[in-house]
Amino acid sequence: MNNHSTDGIFDEVTEFPDPETKRRLERLVGLDEVKERLVKEAMMQLQPSSLEEWSLRHFDHLLPALCFFQRRPPLFILAGDVGTGKTELAETFGDAVSRKAGIPILLHSLSLTARGTGAVGEMTRLISAAFAMIKSQAACLTDRQAATTGHILLIDEADALAQSRESAQMHHEDRAGVNALIRGIDDLAEGRRPVLVVMCTNRLRALDPAVMRRAAATFEFSRPNAEQRRVVLRNAFPEYVCSESELTRIVELTGNRDVGAGFSFSDITQRLVPSVVLAAYPNQGINAELIASVALTIKPTPTFTEV
Ligand SMILES: Nc1ncnc2c1ncn2[C@@H]1O[C@H](COP(=O)(O)OP(=O)(O)OP(=O)(O)O)[C@@H](O)[C@H]1O
Ligand SMILES: [Mg+2]
Structure with a gap:
């Protein structure tokens, strides 16, 4: 650059x-x-x-x-x-x-x-x-x-x-x-x-x-819908990490879990994905179970509401 x-x-x-x-x-x-x-x-x-x-x-x-x-x-x-x-x-x-x-x-x-x-x-x-x-x-x-x-x-x-x-x-x-x-x-x-x-x-x-x-x-x-969350997650974790059906479950977990809003794009790219990698590194691999358990520990950033 x-x-x-x-x-x-x-x-x-x-x-x-x-x-x-x-x-x-x-x-x-x-x-x-x-x-x-x-x-x-x-x-x-x-x-x-x-x-x-x-x-x-x-x-x-x-x-x-x-x-x-x-x-x-x-x-x-x-x-x-x-x-x-x-x-x-x-x-x-x-x-x-x-x-x-x-x-x-x-x-x-x-x-x-x-x-x-x-x-x-x-x-x-x-x-x-x-x-x-x-x-x-x-x-x-x-x-x-x-x-x-x-x-x-x-x-x-x-x-x-x-x-x-x-x-x-x-x-x-x-x-x-x-x-x-x-x-x-x-x-x-x-x-x-x-x-x-x-x-x-x-x-x-x-x-x-x-x-x-x-x-x-x-x-x-606006925040990503389920399909868009799926694409971002799939870009980070290919098929050899989690299957299509496992991914569907993770996509659901990053949606609105009765907390007002689902994950923003940055919640996925800057919080969830790095946390998953760090949870696995350096001693273990990543599987759907690990991604799901980390997703459950993360609360979506509150929606920006205009005052
Ligand atoms: N549409 C998207 N697709 C994939 N990743 C995205 C998308 N939007 C945001 N991200 C991810 O989230 C990060 C933060 O995005 P960005 O800085 O553009 O947010 P913003 O809309 O400017 O937020 P803010 O209002 O807080 O400034 C990006 O670096 C990227 O990793
Ligand atoms: Mg910005």
Whole structure:
């Protein structure tokens, strides 16, 4: 992975394609639809004339509908429960875009410290600087031009930055920060820039309505159903560890055991699977009985409920 130097605004800048990122993206279960939509949106940002070419090919005309794509903020919100793949997808879909478009894609993750130190004007300054930096790197494309590099600006835990200005406790400085964010997004929408802004949040309703209404799409993520839990578990423990019928029993144990919610994706990948391996290592193997007994000791992470 190539990490470019940063100046404190971004946690890191990652360049795609990258083989490890490709593997992380492939491991995600049940998110194909969101992934495909994000890739398609990114392709349109990178090759804006392709939409017009499509229209001419099919209708011999420029479809009036296309004018709604002009000045459309390239903002996507990934929202939902904890451990459901929001950050993982946001950090990895750029690899698929890069491979499809055949150009490098840079992922800029806005540092949470961009919330500032509390000094007046700090957050506003940092957000403005982040958008200015993206703009300087991603020049507007002219009519027939395709991008040679694409950019993704990732704002994780976006509720920390974009919480509603209506909130009574909100400091005026934070309000100014949200305004800077809205201005930054609007600015990006002005020209055809090869940029996508992705925000992740657990608290969709806490986001400022003006930020939410600018989103080209909002995707809701939820915990895995039985079929999806089965795929994740099977990816970790192949047939030589447990049979299909044994797996069915384990899938049931990771469902809602009268505790409100079943396992999240991360409950399986970051808690159950490592605990099973550690319970067996170094002296014994793994069988269905061991997986089931460990599963029973783990309580699913409580569902994130908005206050
Ligand atoms: N759809 C999925 N398929 C397979 N594994 C997943 C999926 N979603 C999450 N995981 C696993 O859970 C881990 C945590 O996921 P991620 O960090 O994306 O959660 P999140 O939705 O951002 O949660 P939070 O709201 O707490 O930030 C991932 O590293 C991965 O191992
Ligand atoms: Mg996350």
